[in-house]
Structure formats: C-alpha cells, structure tokens
Amino acid sequence: MRYIKSLTICLLILSWSQNMTLAAQSPNLIVILVDDLGYGDLSAYGATDLKSPHVDQFLTEGMRFDNFYANCPVCSPTRAALLTGMYQDRVGVPGVIRTHSENSWGYLAPDCTTIASVLKDSGYHTAIVGKWHLGLEQPNRPNDRGFDHFHGYLGDMMDDYYDHRRHDINYMRLDNETIDPKGHATDLFTQWSCEYLQQRAQNKEQPFFLYLAYNAPHTPIQPPEEWFQKVKEREPGISDKRAKLVALIEHLDDGIGKVLNCLEQTGQKENTLVVFTSDNGGQIEVGANNGPLRDGKQSVYEGGLKVPGGAVWPGKIQAGSRSKLRVMSMDIFPTLLEAAGIEYESKDKLDSKSFLPTLLGKPQDNLRQHLFFTRREGGNRYGGKTIEAVIRGDWKLLQNSPFQPLELYNLKNDPLEQKEMSKKAPKIFNELSTALRRQIQYYGEVPWQKPGEVDQLP
Numbered sequence: 001m002r003y004i005k006s007l008t009i010c011l012l013i014l015s016w017s018q019n020m021t022l023a024a025q026s027p028n029l030i031v032i033l034v035d036d037l038g039y040g041d042l043s044a045y046g047a048t049d050l051k052s053p054h055v056d057q058f059l060t061e062g063m064r065f066d067n068f069y070a071n072c073p074v075c076s077p078t079r080a081a082l083l084t085g086m087y088q089d090r091v092g093v094p095g096v097i098r099t100h101s102e103n104s105w106g107y108l109a110p111d112c113t114t115i116a117s118v119l120k121d122s123g124y125h126t127a128i129v130g131k132w133h134l135g136l137e138q139p140n141r142p143n144d145r146g147f148d149h150f151h152g153y154l155g156d157m158m159d160d161y162y163d164h165r166r167h168d169i170n171y172m173r174l175d176n177e178t179i180d181p182k183g184h185a186t187d188l189f190t191q192w193s194c195e196y197l198q199q200r201a202q203n204k205e206q207p208f209f210l211y212l213a214y215n216a217p218h219t220p221i222q223p224p225e226e227w228f229q230k231v232k233e234r235e236p237g238i239s240d241k242r243a244k245l246v247a248l249i250e251h252l253d254d255g256i257g258k259v260l261n262c263l264e265q266t267g268q269k270e271n272t273l274v275v276f277t278s279d280n281g282g283q284i285e286v287g288a289n290n291g292p293l294r295d296g297k298q299s300v301y302e303g304g305l306k307v308p309g310g311a312v313w314p315g316k317i318q319a320g321s322r323s324k325l326r327v328m329s330m331d332i333f334p335t336l337l338e339a340a341g342i343e344y345e346s347k348d349k350l351d352s353k354s355f356l357p358t359l360l361g362k363p364q365d366n367l368r369q370h371l372f373f374t375r376r377e378g379g380n381r382y383g384g385k386t387i388e389a390v391i392r393g394d395w396k397l398l399q400n401s402p403f404q405p406l407e408l409y410n411l412k413n414d415p416l417e418q419k420e421m422s423k424k425a426p427k428i429f430n431e432l433s434t435a436l437r438r439q440i441q442y443y444g445e446v447p448w449q450k451p452g453e454v455d456q457l458p
Contacts (some may be wrong), residue, residue, distance in 0.1 A: 026340045027313065028200070028272040029119070029209040030263070031332060032256060033082065035075065035131065035218040038282025039306050040291025041249055047289055049235050050246045054257025058276060059310045063321040063359055068309025070280045071329040072375050073298050075156060076106050076133050078279040078329050079213070083114045083134070083145075085333030085352040087372065089443035094386065095376035097133060098156055099167050105376045105384075108140045113346065115333045116146030119209045122342045127196055128152060130189040130213035136171065143175055147211075150175050151192040153185070158215060161185045161222040184224055186216045186248075190255035194262040201266035207340070212259065216252040221286050223247035242287040270314045273339050275332055278307040294417045300373050300389035300398045301417050313339070317359050325364065326371060326391070327355045335359070372439045390436045395425075397432035406433060 040046050044056040044064070071081035076097045077088035084091045091112040095105025116126040127149035128142045133156050135141055142150035155171035158164055161184050164172050172179050181188055193212050200208045227247040235243065256276075263269045281304045282288025284296040290303035297304055309327070311317055334354040337344050344350075353367040371391040378384050385402035394412035399405070408422040408429045422429045 026124070026207045028207050028268055029124070029336050029340065030272060030274040031082070031211050031336075032259070032274065032276045033079070033130075033211070033213045034252060034276075034278045035213075035215050036280060036283050036288070036297055037217060037249065037278035037308060038288040038290040038296065039293055039303065039308060040289040041217075041245075041282055042253075042308055045308055046291050049238055049242070050289075051250060052253040054253045054260065055276065055308075058256070058260060058274070058312055061314070061319050062274075062310055062312030062317040063323055065309040065327060066322065066324050067326040068277055068307055069305050069326060069328045069371060069373075070278065070307050072373060073280045073300055073304030074375055074377075075131075075218075075279050077375060079133055080106070080108060081328070081330035081352075082332055083116065083211075084112050085115065085330050085350040086112065087330065087351045087374075087443065089374055090351065093134065094374055094443075095378075096156060097135065099136065099169065103378055105378065106134075108134050108145070110139060114146045115336060116142075116209065116211070118146070118337060118342065118344055119340070120146050120148065122340070123206065124340075125149070125200065125203075125206050125208045126211075127208065128211040128213065129193045129196060130211075131155075131215040132213070138176075141173075141176065149196065151196070152189065152213070153215065157218055158185060158220075160220065161216075184251075186214060186252055186255050189214055190258050193259045197259070197262050197266050197268065201268060204268075207271075209336070214252060214255070216255075217245060217248040217282075217288075219283065219286055221245050221248055223251050227251045239287070245287040273311065273313040273316070273336070275309075275311045275336070277309040277329065277332075279329070280304060281307060292415060295400075298375075298377075300375065300387050300400050302396075302411070302415070305373055305389070311359055313359065318361055321361065323358050325355060325358050325367070327358075327367060328352070328371060331355055331367060370435055370439070372436070374440075374443075388436055388440070390432050390439070392432060392435070395428050395432060397429065397436060408432070 042052045042055055043050055044059050071078045071088055074096050077093050080091050080093035081088045088094055092109040093106035097106040098104040120126045126147045128147050130152040132142050132154050136154050138144055151174050153171050155166045159166055221244045223244055228244055231243045231247045281290050281296045288296055290296050293303035293306055295301035295303040330352040334352050335356050338354040338356045357364040373389040374386050376386045387400055389398035394410050396409050396411050398407050407420050409417040
C-alpha cells in the first residue's frame with residue numbers, strides 16, 4: 001500500500017514536471033479567422049475608404065503574406081482544411097454544411113484528426129470562440145473534436161447579429177449548453193476571447209490554443225449604428241451599401257484590437273504565436289473590395305481564393321517582414337505544431353506543409369508544385385456538382401461553373417484573369433487538366449452525407 005502511494009506521488013510529480021517543461025518551451029497559439037474578408041478590405045492591403053488600424057498594426061509587428069490562399073471560396077471547407085491539415089474533400093467537407101440535409105454538402109469525417117485534438121493530447125488547453133460551422137450535432141461539435149472549451153455559434157451564418165438565430169434556431173453554445181446572450185456577435189466573441197485569455201493567465205503552467213473565428217464581415221451586413229454613422233460622416237459620397245460593410249469591418253478590427261491588447265495586458269503576448277487570415281474572399285454583391293483580383297466569394301477566380309494573411313510571434317518573426325510564398329489555410333496546421341515542437345505521428349497523411357521556416361526568416365522552397373481548390377454546391381447554378389482550380393507556377397486552370405469549359409490563365413502576365421489561354425498554350429492546359437483529374441481521383445469517395453439521408457429525401 002505504501003509502495004502504491006509512493007508510486008502515485010512520483011507519477012504526479014513527473015506529470016507536473018512535464019507540464020512545467022511544456023509551458024516553459026511551448027508557445028501559446030492563436031488563430032484568428034475572419035469571415036468573407038476581401039483581399040482589398042484592409043487599409044494595409046490598399047483600401048482607401050476603410051480604416052483598420054489594429055490589424056494593420058498587427059501586420060507591422062510580424063510577417064504579412066501577399067499570397068495567402070483559402071482552401072475554398074466558401075466557409076465550411078476552408079475551416080475543415082485549416083483544422084485537419086488536409087484537403088477538405090479528404091475529410092468529407094467539399095461544400096457548406098447547413099441545417100437542412102437536402103442543402104448540406106459536408107459531414108466532417110469521424111476518423112479525421114483536428115489540430116485541437118493533437119494539441120490537447122500534447123498538453124495544451126484548447127478553445128474555440130466564435131463560429132464553428134463543421135457540424136450541428138454530436139459527434140461533430142467542437143467538444144467532440146478536441147476542444148476543451150467552446151463559447152460560440154455552431155451554425156453557418158446568423159440571420160441577425162443581435163438575435164443570433166438561423167432559421168429561428170438558436171445555435172449559440174457554451175460547450176454543449178444552449179445559451180441566449182445579448183449583444184452584437186462581434187462584441188460577444190471579443191468579450192469571450194478576452195475572458196478566456198484572462199483565465200489562461202491564471203494558469204500559465206499550461207500553454208493554450210485559441211481558435212477565434214469571427215463571423216464578421218459575413219452577411220447580414222449589420223454593423224452597430226454608431227459605427228455606420230461614423231463611416232458616413234467620414235467618407236463623403238460613400239454608398240450606404242459600402243458604408244455598412246466598411247463599418248462592419250472597422251467594428252471587427254476594433255474587436256481584434258481588444259483581443260490583442262488583452263493578450264498583452266495579461267503578460268502572454270511575448271510567448272504567443274498569432275496567425276490571422278480569412279476563410280475566403282469578400283462577397284462582391286454586398287460591396288466587398290477584393291483589390292486587384294477578379295470576382296469574389298463563391299468563385300475560384302483569384303478574388304474568391306486569395307485572402308489577407310499574417311503572423312506575429314515576438315522575438316521570433318521579424319517585425320515588418322513580408323513574404324510572397326504561396327500558403328494555404330491547411331498549412332496552418334503543421335506550422336503551429338512545428339512551432340510548438342510537437343512531432344505529429346500521422347504527418348505523412350497530411351496534405352499541408354509547415355511555413356514556419358519562412359516565418360522565422362529562413363530560406364524555404366515552394367510548399368507544393370500544385371495548389372488545388374474545390375467547392376461542391378447545390379441549386380440550379382451548381383446542381384450538386386463541383387467547381388475546381390489548380391495553380392502551378394504562373395499558370396492557373398479553373399472551371400468556375402460545372403457547366404462551362406475549363407479556362408487557363410497566366411497569373412503573372414494576366415493577374416485579372418481576362419485572357420483565356422487554353423488554345424494558345426495547349427501543352428500547359430493538358431498538363432494541368434491531367435493533374436486536376438488525378439487530384440479528384442485522390443480525393444476518392446467523398447462521405448459528405450450521413451448514411452440514410454439521401455434515402456429519406458422525397
């Protein structure tokens with residue numbers, strides 16, 4: 001009995017020692033993902049009618065990316081890729097997960113591993129604040145997929161930033177408990193993130209991973225009235241449509257600034273790697289600015305895929321640095337693990353590559369020869385089929401409608417994708433078309449609906 005008690009004490013001491021070592025060596029990790037932010041909708045990226053001082057300041061404190069690509073031009077697939085380090089089709093989320101099965105095009109594969117699970121198993125405390133959008137029911141809720149703490153919204157979009165409902169359903173949760181908070185969603189997610197950071201400051205023995213997923217500036221374009229009026233007074237001649245989106249983004253920027261300030265005030269900034277990006281390009285119909293890029297959200301032209309991106313890690317990433325390396329949302333997964341010094345046993349299954357060497361100012365080759373993008377969608381416009389794109393070097397092959405021919409562009413000579421080149425460069429066209437077909441075969445059978453759902457439809 002005395003031996004067992006002594007052994008138990010030794011194990012507790014060993015566990016405590018390991019946690020202390022982990023805390024001393026491992027950085028805290030934060031991913032800030034915003035929703036539908038256009039490539040040109042930050043003043044740092046060229047917006048002239050918009051002020052984003054907090055994100056701009058963030059980008060000056062670390063590295064800004066000129067070629068950060070979302071895995072998909074819509075929400076759920078990019079989030080699935082980011083959290084699994086794999087192409088979204090390989091984890092069952094080729095399209096948007098929605099409330100009604102007849103219009104839902106994804107189901108997160110039960111056997112895929114999230115970065116939250118890996119970090120949790122490695123001693124991190126893991127949290128998500130904000131928009132989940134990868135499953136409404138168990139076993140595909142955040143607490144089922146590696147997150148210790150969830151304070152946010154299960155669903156896709158909100159029909160109202162203050163009411164927080166979708167199809168009259170309340171998807172707001174604190175872990176698995178339904179809640180009904182008051183206030184603008186951006187303010188709530190900011191407040192809850194700060195509360196989490198304050199809690200973690202009381203337990204610095206354990207590093208944390210915070211996935212802060214704002215739903216702004218996704219539709220409905222509903223900024224607080226005072227922010228809208230401020231933009232209208234400052235920007236003479238601006239349309240109400242554009243002013244509302246600018247105000248929603250500026251309000252979002254203010255929230256991000258509060259979270260970053262909270263990180264600093266709690267003494268955790270120096271040992272925290274923060275990555276910022278968007279899940280896809282801006283929605284043109286609501287006034288988004290995608291800068292010098294064609295089209296926007298939903299599209300596999302550059303405006304739907306290329307997004308703002310940056311990272312800050314004091315003392316590690318050089319302030320004011322900038323990179324032209326092409327990275328994708330899913331590459332965040334191995335980058336964070338490498339920064340944390342975690343060796344992932346299943347890394348050979350990943351489609352992603354770490355860009356930590358680039359962040360640290362070291363030479364790094366291109367992460368991949370081809371960048372692949374896919375999206376599955378329903379309705380008469382898509383019919384449940386997919387659209388795709390592939391980039392190799394200066395060349396890009398795409399099919400932006402499942403009912404239109406493939407198109408070829410040279411992004412170096414034609415960044416606006418205006419001069420279709422399939423007839424003038426048939427060899428490149430055939431090579432990229434072959435690569436795209438092989439990639440579709442690689443995805444294999446896509447389990448994007450649960451068994452029985454199709455049979456239940458009329």
